[in-house]
Amino acid sequence: MHNLWRIRRYVRPYLAQMVWLVLAAFAATGASIAVPLVVARVVDGPIADRDPAGLFGLGALAAVFGLIEAGLIFIRRWTQAASAVGMETTIRNEVYAHLQRLQIGFHDQWQSGQLLSRVTADLSVIRRFLSFGLVFLIVNTATYLTVVALLIHLRWPLGLLVAASALPLFVMSRRFSRAYIAASRRMQDELGDVATLVEESAQGLRTIKAFGRRPYMASRFGREARQLHDTAIGKGRLLALSSARFDLVPNLTLAVVLVAGSVAVAQGHMTLGELVAFVSLQLMLIWPIESLGWIIANAQEAMTAADRIYEVLDTPPSIVDRPGAAAVAEARGHVRFEGVSFTYPGTTTPVLRRVDLDVRPGETLAIVGTTGSGKTSLVSLMPRLYDVTTGRITIDGHDIRDIRLSSLRRLVGMAFEEPTLFSMSVRENLTLGRQETTDDEINEALRVAQADFVDELPWRLETRIGEQGLSLSGGQRQRLALARAVIGQPRVLVLDDPLSALDVHTEALVEEALARVLRGTTALLVVHRPSTVALADRVALLADGEIAAVGTHSELMSSVPAYRAALSAEADDVVSR
Numbered sequence: 001m002h003n004l005w006r007i008r009r010y011v012r013p014y015l016a017q018m019v020w021l022v023l024a025a026f027a028a029t030g031a032s033i034a035v036p037l038v039v040a041r042v043v044d045g046p047i048a049d050r051d052p053a054g055l056f057g058l059g060a061l062a063a064v065f066g067l068i069e070a071g072l073i074f075i076r077r078w079t080q081a082a083s084a085v086g087m088e089t090t091i092r093n094e095v096y097a098h099l100q101r102l103q104i105g106f107h108d109q110w111q112s113g114q115l116l117s118r119v120t121a122d123l124s125v126i127r128r129f130l131s132f133g134l135v136f137l138i139v140n141t142a143t144y145l146t147v148v149a150l151l152i153h154l155r156w157p158l159g160l161l162v163a164a165s166a167l168p169l170f171v172m173s174r175r176f177s178r179a180y181i182a183a184s185r186r187m188q189d190e191l192g193d194v195a196t197l198v199e200e201s202a203q204g205l206r207t208i209k210a211f212g213r214r215p216y217m218a219s220r221f222g223r224e225a226r227q228l229h230d231t232a233i234g235k236g237r238l239l240a241l242s243s244a245r246f247d248l249v250p251n252l253t254l255a256v257v258l259v260a261g262s263v264a265v266a267q268g269h270m271t272l273g274e275l276v277a278f279v280s281l282q283l284m285l286i287w288p289i290e291s292l293g294w295i296i297a298n299a300q301e302a303m304t305a306a307d308r309i310y311e312v313l314d315t316p317p318s319i320v321d322r323p324g325a326a327a328v329a330e331a332r333g334h335v336r337f338e339g340v341s342f343t344y345p346g347t348t349t350p351v352l353r354r355v356d357l358d359v360r361p362g363e364t365l366a367i368v369g370t371t372g373s374g375k376t377s378l379v380s381l382m383p384r385l386y387d388v389t390t391g392r393i394t395i396d397g398h399d400i401r402d403i404r405l406s407s408l409r410r411l412v413g414m415a416f417e418e419p420t421l422f423s424m425s426v427r428e429n430l431t432l433g434r435q436e437t438t439d440d441e442i443n444e445a446l447r448v449a450q451a452d453f454v455d456e457l458p459w460r461l462e463t464r465i466g467e468q469g470l471s472l473s474g475g476q477r478q479r480l481a482l483a484r485a486v487i488g489q490p491r492v493l494v495l496d497d498p499l500s501a502l503d504v505h506t507e508a509l510v511e512e513a514l515a516r517v518l519r520g521t522t523a524l525l526v527v528h529r530p531s532t533v534a535l536a537d538r539v540a541l542l543a544d545g546e547i548a549a550v551g552t553h554s555e556l557m558s559s560v561p562a563y564r565a566a567l568s569a570e571a572d573d574v575v576s577r
């Protein structure tokens with residue numbers, strides 16, 4: 001309940017609209033309550049007196065009330081839709097922005113399908129609650145109380161009987177809500193699991209097909225979908241059973257009222273018109289009671305949805321600007337790792353231990369090591385994708401945690417082994433972090449990355465690339481990612497094996513152009529192939545998370561057998577790939 005209550009912050013801007021719509025709903029209910037009272041007058045007046053002229057006036061009055069009710073319902077529904085969609089959009093934008101702010105460590109630990117279902121399905125549940133559940137909860141409760149008060153006023157013994165029927169309804173609704181909340185949380189979590197599977201399968205479709213794993217994946221998906229189906233059926237059954245029970249109470253009460261009311265009319269304690277009005281009013285209670293099950297269900301779902309959304313929103317981003325962090329406009333690019341150790345969040349074994357490195361301005365340091373030795377982890381610390389666990393990394397003597405993140409990410413350009421391109425134009429992909437880049441700078445970056453294939457694309461820089469750039473080859477994607485990293489000549493360039501998908505000829509061309517870029521910038525270069533090592537001034541050998549040796553390529557070749565082994569193992573690996 002607490003988290004659902006917190007949603008009120010998003011309701012506040014729409015408070016005036018919400019008040020209007022509740023007032024409209026009240027007025028509409030008032031108009032509909034008035035109709036049975038007019039009918040009572042019709043029965044006891046013109047019908048009993050056989051006065052057709054009187055009938056006309058009261059009939060017109062009932063029609064006016066009917067029209068007013070219809071008009072007010074239109075106003076309510078219209079305002080309702082606009083305000084609820086507005087609130088949903090605001091929350092969705094906030095959750096999305098928060099997800100962007102959260103560190104990579106958070107995303108490592110959360111399945112993307114779970115996040116997806118929170119941003120879509122859970123928010124729709126909250127929208128439904130704000131637009132229907134909440135409004136009907138208020139209006140139906142008020143209708144119920146008003147009608148019961150009127151019934152007691154009309155004929156108190158029968159009215160009290162109707163009021164007493166609220167007791168079993170109360171007991172039933174408590175039981176129902178307890179069972180339903182567990183079922184709805186289970187279903188929302190399972191929905192997230194299914195979304196994760198769909199997303200993974202869409203991304204890994206090629207691998208699945210290539211390994212002939214379609215039947216296996218289909219059966220895995222079938223199992224999850226079946227589970228979701230069973231939970232949904234269980235939830236539906238719970239709702240159906242409760243709705244039937246909720247429905248039974250007013251109908252049984254109605255039967256008792258009809259019998260007792262007829263006796264009262266026969267004994268002259270009540271007029272026929274009063275009985276008609278009583279029964280008509282009592283019929284008006286059926287919808288508020290029937291809808292009780294649905295409203296409780298909707299409120300429970302909204303509570304679990306709010307819990308799930310706040311699980312994300314309440315996770316504070318851990319990689320943020322420190323208080324007093326400053327922008328660094330000009331840097332020479334002197335990079336130092338001082339006693340750096342790093343353990344991935346949520347794990348206990350350090351993947352980097354006591355790493356000390358000194359990369360002078362303009363120097364290129366290659367990082368070599370066997371697979372799993374921690375190369376990617378090491379370079380990921382540079383743009384603060386993760387923060388060091390102990391020790392520090394400095395640029396020109398500033399701890400990178402004391403540099404504003406926006407400034408740091410301008411100083412540091414990065415290309416990953418797995419290049420991610422977005423469903424946008426080549427230009428937008430290239431200038432992702434630097435919108436102000438000129439065409440000349442873009443062309444220069446494309447030249448360095450040997451990405452002249454862009455000229456042959458149908459709309460050159462404006463060509464949209466498919467989802468994740470799938471319509472490009474692996475090598476083409478890598479070259480675009482490399483161009484993106486070198487654009488604007490960042491002071492520190494971090495390249496995590498950016499040439500792995502290139503053929504030998506293209507690689508040689510890229511290396512040649514890259515050599516010129518590297519002269520003007522400090523670079524950390526994760527390298528697998530001996531040929532790429534030539535780009536570096538010095539090499540650091542990483543073994544099992546520790547720096548085993550630092551020196552020039554020829555020094556290490558001649559004096560460190562582990563270096564020779566690491567490079568030849570990588571070379572073998574490349575050949576076998």
Ligand SMILES: Nc1ncnc2c1ncn2[C@@H]1O[C@H](COP(=O)(O)OP(=O)(O)OP(=O)(O)O)[C@@H](O)[C@H]1O
Nearest residue numbers: 108344347351369370371372373374375376377378
């Ligand atoms: N997100 C993560 N969470 C937990 N552990 C991780 C994560 N990413 C990598 N690791 C672990 O950290 C260690 C170092 O991985 P890393 O990717 O840095 O090695 P690498 O030298 O770059 O390997 P490769 O040459 O295969 O790319 C490995 O044992 C890996 O299992």
